[in-house]
Amino acid sequence: MELEGDREIVIARTFNAPARIVFDAWTKPEHVSRWWAPRSRGVSVVTCDADIHVGGEYRYVLRLDTGKEFAFSGKYTEVLPYSRLVYTEIFEPTASGAQPGDAELIVTVTFDEQGGKTHLVSRSRCPSKEVRDAILASGMEHGMRETMDQLEELVGSLR
Structure with a gap:
């Protein structure tokens, strides 16, 4: 993980698989639910919905081992299969839906x-x-490292 400027978080990883497999693992709900939450922290994906096209929306609801839920949601603004995705991302700490004024990232x-x-590169541009x-x-670096390891494991199983 690297920081660029005051607002960007960059994560890069090379996977031993073609872009088609990595893209599908990154976007298809049946795959995302298997890697998107850091297992060692007792987090699981309980809902994973995604409509992957420009203007389509996604929402992932995660549950802690305490039972508390939170979600990430957003809208796809650019979709070039197997090449590039651009989408918004809002953290919903209550899992009750995004609220006006929530901090929206551009990923x-x-x-x-x-x-x-x-070679996958994810750039999250924060509003501030x-x-x-x-x-x-919040511990994002450790969580991302673990989820990238889980994604690598999943990608290997899809080859």
Whole structure:
């Protein structure tokens, strides 16, 4: 994970699989539900809905081992299959739905395939440095590292 400027969080990983497989694992609900939550923290995905086209929406509801739920939701603004996604992301701490004024991130994910391997780069642009810093303070780096490991495991099983 790297920080760029005051507002961006960048995560990069190379997967030993073609872009088609990595893209599908990143977008299809039946796959996302298997990797998107850090298991070691007792988090599970309980709802995973995604309508992957420009203007389509997604919503992932996660549950802690305490029973508390929270969600991430947003809208796709660019979809180039196996190549690039751009979408908004809002954290819903109560899982009751996004509220006006919630901090909206813009996430750009690229899938660059070369030699049967795919280099994925996810850039999250936060509305402010304060929002970025709050995300980092929440333990996002550890969680992303673990979920990327889980994604790698899933991608390997889909080959």
